[in-house]
Amino acid sequence: MATPHHPRRSDTRRRIQDVALELFSEHGYEKTSLREIAERLDVTKAALYYHFKTKEDILVSLADDLAGPVDELIAWAESQPRNLATKQEMLRRYSDALWNAAPLFRFIQENQATVRDLSIGESIKSRVNALNEMLKEPRSSVSAQVRCMTALFAMHAGMFATQNIEGDPQEKRAAILEVALDLVAQAEASVVPG
Amino acid sequence: MATPHHPRRSDTRRRIQDVALELFSEHGYEKTSLREIAERLDVTKAALYYHFKTKEDILVSLADDLAGPVDELIAWAESQPRNLATKQEMLRRYSDALWNAAPLFRFIQENQATVRDLSIGESIKSRVNALNEMLKEPRSSVSAQVRCMTALFAMHAGMFATQNIEGDPQEKRAAILEVALDLVAQAEASVVPG
Amino acid sequence: MATPHHPRRSDTRRRIQDVALELFSEHGYEKTSLREIAERLDVTKAALYYHFKTKEDILVSLADDLAGPVDELIAWAESQPRNLATKQEMLRRYSDALWNAAPLFRFIQENQATVRDLSIGESIKSRVNALNEMLKEPRSSVSAQVRCMTALFAMHAGMFATQNIEGDPQEKRAAILEVALDLVAQAEASVVPG
Amino acid sequence: MATPHHPRRSDTRRRIQDVALELFSEHGYEKTSLREIAERLDVTKAALYYHFKTKEDILVSLADDLAGPVDELIAWAESQPRNLATKQEMLRRYSDALWNAAPLFRFIQENQATVRDLSIGESIKSRVNALNEMLKEPRSSVSAQVRCMTALFAMHAGMFATQNIEGDPQEKRAAILEVALDLVAQAEASVVPG
DNA sequence: GATGAATGAGGTTTCATTCAT
DNA sequence: AATGAATGAAACCTCATTCAT
Numbered sequence: 138m139a140t141p142h143h144p145r146r147s148d149t150r151r152r153i154q155d156v157a158l159e160l161f162s163e164h165g166y167e168k169t170s171l172r173e174i175a176e177r178l179d180v181t182k183a184a185l186y187y188h189f190k191t192k193e194d195i196l197v198s199l200a201d202d203l204a205g206p207v208d209e210l211i212a213w214a215e216s217q218p219r220n221l222a223t224k225q226e227m228l229r230r231y232s233d234a235l236w237n238a239a240p241l242f243r244f245i246q247e248n249q250a251t252v253r254d255l256s257i258g259e260s261i262k263s264r265v266n267a268l269n270e271m272l273k274e275p276r277s278s279v280s281a282q283v284r285c286m287t288a289l290f291a292m293h294a295g296m297f298a299t300q301n302i303e304g305d306p307q308e309k310r311a312a313i314l315e316v317a318l319d320l321v322a323q324a325e326a327s328v329v330p331g
Numbered sequence: 332m333a334t335p336h337h338p339r340r341s342d343t344r345r346r347i348q349d350v351a352l353e354l355f356s357e358h359g360y361e362k363t364s365l366r367e368i369a370e371r372l373d374v375t376k377a378a379l380y381y382h383f384k385t386k387e388d389i390l391v392s393l394a395d396d397l398a399g400p401v402d403e404l405i406a407w408a409e410s411q412p413r414n415l416a417t418k419q420e421m422l423r424r425y426s427d428a429l430w431n432a433a434p435l436f437r438f439i440q441e442n443q444a445t446v447r448d449l450s451i452g453e454s455i456k457s458r459v460n461a462l463n464e465m466l467k468e469p470r471s472s473v474s475a476q477v478r479c480m481t482a483l484f485a486m487h488a489g490m491f492a493t494q495n496i497e498g499d500p501q502e503k504r505a506a507i508l509e510v511a512l513d514l515v516a517q518a519e520a521s522v523v524p525g
Numbered sequence: 526m527a528t529p530h531h532p533r534r535s536d537t538r539r540r541i542q543d544v545a546l547e548l549f550s551e552h553g554y555e556k557t558s559l560r561e562i563a564e565r566l567d568v569t570k571a572a573l574y575y576h577f578k579t580k581e582d583i584l585v586s587l588a589d590d591l592a593g594p595v596d597e598l599i600a601w602a603e604s605q606p607r608n609l610a611t612k613q614e615m616l617r618r619y620s621d622a623l624w625n626a627a628p629l630f631r632f633i634q635e636n637q638a639t640v641r642d643l644s645i646g647e648s649i650k651s652r653v654n655a656l657n658e659m660l661k662e663p664r665s666s667v668s669a670q671v672r673c674m675t676a677l678f679a680m681h682a683g684m685f686a687t688q689n690i691e692g693d694p695q696e697k698r699a700a701i702l703e704v705a706l707d708l709v710a711q712a713e714a715s716v717v718p719g
Numbered sequence: 720m721a722t723p724h725h726p727r728r729s730d731t732r733r734r735i736q737d738v739a740l741e742l743f744s745e746h747g748y749e750k751t752s753l754r755e756i757a758e759r760l761d762v763t764k765a766a767l768y769y770h771f772k773t774k775e776d777i778l779v780s781l782a783d784d785l786a787g788p789v790d791e792l793i794a795w796a797e798s799q800p801r802n803l804a805t806k807q808e809m810l811r812r813y814s815d816a817l818w819n820a821a822p823l824f825r826f827i828q829e830n831q832a833t834v835r836d837l838s839i840g841e842s843i844k845s846r847v848n849a850l851n852e853m854l855k856e857p858r859s860s861v862s863a864q865v866r867c868m869t870a871l872f873a874m875h876a877g878m879f880a881t882q883n884i885e886g887d888p889q890e891k892r893a894a895i896l897e898v899a900l901d902l903v904a905q906a907e908a909s910v911v912p913g
Numbered sequence: 914g915a916t917g918a919a920t921g922a923g924g925t926t927t928c929a930t931t932c933a934t
Numbered sequence: 935a936a937t938g939a940a941t942g943a944a945a946c947c948t949c950a951t952t953c954a955t
């Protein structure tokens with residue numbers, strides 16, 4: 138079973154995760170204290186330690202929610218022919234994964250220095266690298282590689298840096314995806330087949 | 332002889348800034364303690380407080396180094412005709428500004444959550460917004476606006492996320508700029524003159 | 526067996542209050558550090574913060590012990606006819622209240638500048654004012670009003686400035702009360718009934 | 720000469736005293752830092768140390784201003800016959816001394832705990848005791864002694880606790896003196912001549 | 914499934930003071 | 935007559951964590 142302790146796992150665990158993510162996202166990981174989390178939940182700090190071994194553990198548990206879908210996406214991409222259609226479908230699926238875990242993602246984006254030193258840092262970095270490797274062609278030009286990297290980062294940045302663009306969220310999200318798809322297409326076009 | 336008045340008038344202030352930036356960059360703002368900074372300089376913590384009113388003040392003083400050039404760039408752009416050539420020159424100059432303050436910029440990029448809650452947050456945000464406003468045409472399509480924003484963020488991300496691209500730094504920097512210029516050109520092209 | 530629920534449920538909170546009052550009284554509020562309090566109790570400073578939110582909070586908790594009885598006294602006086610007998614009974618009861626919280630009162634008397642800037646300052650001031658207002662007749666002469674004020678302050682000063690008067694404490698206390706009663710009687714006598 | 724350093728002593732010294740007294744009086748001795756004093760004078764902290772050896776020294780120099788007149792008063796009283804007229808004249812002169820050094824006096828009154836531990840503490844205490852000894856008759860009743868003490872403290876308290884009595888300052892001051900004179904007269908009256 | 918009580922380490926900041934210039 | 939630079943000590947306070955109950 139996926140639930141280690143109890144068939145019907147206490148919902149406190151999930152409430153802790155929710156509040157923690159909210160606060161981490163709002164003020165950053167370091168500035169969010171376990172006291173704050175506990176207070177907002179109206180439990181004691183000690184209660185948090187019943188559900189999680191450490192503060193970092195709360196974050197790890199959150200990151201796992203993002204890791205799964207991305208791993209699936211990578212596995213899928215590896216099973217496909219390495220062509221433009223696959224790459225673009227990757228971006229589409231990545232867009233879904235990101236928007237399904239938007240608050241966590243915002244947190245990662247805004248707390249890179251912290252995340253880097255935590256155990257989830259390596260795990261995130263390796264997944265982004267994996268995606269990047271699959272988007273770019275090994276021997277393409279530097280600017281083609283930059284285009285692929287930019288496609289990825291445009292999607293990351295697009296999740297929270299579009300406040301000063303008018304338009305409804307879905308429209309913006311679509312536009313971001315379109316730009317990313319475009320960048321990858323341009324990168325691909327510049328590669329001389331051979 | 333080079334310094335006319337005081338032969339060896341304290342360079343401690345600058346040394347504090349240097350070490351602070353180095354450590355902030357390395358471990359993040361919150362995880363860098365004043366004790367660490369002081370120890371590495373072999374002065375007491377109190378000495379830091381002689382030169383800076385608070386920890387945040389050290390950061391503010393560093394940020395001012397970036398703000399100046401960017402403000403000049405904005406002022407210049409405002410004095411120019413609002414056309415593609417101007418926008419592209421803006422990006423070239425922005426690239427210079429960023430690379431001249433690369434460590435500080437890396438710090439800001441990796442500590443957004445922290446910076447947001449500090450006094451420099453607003454100052455940075457408003458400058459990035461200003462640049463963004465000048466790049467995009469008011470009534471262009473959402474995807475054109477996303478392209479402009481992406482141009483900016485590509486430059487930001489490009490400063491530290493290009494480790495897994497081979498090529499010498501200058502070449503990579505040029506490639507990033509090229510991609511950014513391209514994005515702005517594409518955004519401009521999509522606007523029907525009116 | 527005396528304490529039904531927790532056989533030895535922490536009396537630390539009360540011990541902190543006791544030690545704090547002792548030290549505040551001895552060296553003043555500002556010169557008493559939390560380290561001293563903690564050391565004398567053989568706990569860590571952090572333990573103090575488990576029981577009290579701030580240093581000031583310790584003092585506030587102490588002041589509450591005095592506020593209660595005085596409030597009762599004021600409430601009682603308000604329910605009585607405003608005549609000399611009531612006023613004199615007020616002074617008697619006030620004397621009791623003061624002597625029941627003598628160390629705290631001594632502290633307040635000797636740390637007025639400190640207390641004034643703390644949250645308890647206003648609370649004390651308003652109670653003393655209330656007492657004063659009830660003692661004096663609204664339109665009596667200035668010297669009658671001074672007599673009432675002096676009655677109050679004689680009781681305050683009497684708590685710690687009688688070392689160079691011989692006699693046992695109870696006798697001195699009685700004498701102070703007598704003088705205060707007298708002063709109020711004189712103030713009352715000077716008012717022409719109208 | 721009374722001026723140790725220079726015939727025409729710098730006025731900075733006096734300005735330091737003035738500002739220090741003002742701040743000590745306003746926030747208390749411990750809460751007033753040398754930095755504050757220096758900043759308000761627009762000099763550096765080091766400048767204060769040119770004029771005074773320590774922080775306490777500033778206070779001592781201020782207290783000397785009060786000590787002189789009071790010593791004169793005590794000396795005068797010792798040269799007079801010990802009777803009611805002398806005692807009452809003492810109070811009149813003491814009233815003058817107090818009002819001439821009102822801010823310092825307010826400070827002492829409100830910072831007793833601090834003052835007690837400083838070098839000026841003993842000096843003040845001994846003078847107040849001396850005054851008290853001269854007012855009261857050695858073998859009078861406890862309540863007569865309390866009346867004398869109260870006369871003294873009424874004058875002290877009267878300097879700053881009369882805000883809620885209407886009337887112009889001089890009128891209030893006169894009333895306070897009147898009450899004090901009365902108290903001493905009553906004390907005297909109760910002594911059976913022996 | 915959680916609490917109450919506490920700790921040890923460390924944080925930022927302030928202070929009175931010194932001393933060469 | 936005063937400054938600039940620095941120090942050592944100590945202040946208040948917060949944090950993640952532990953553990954018996």
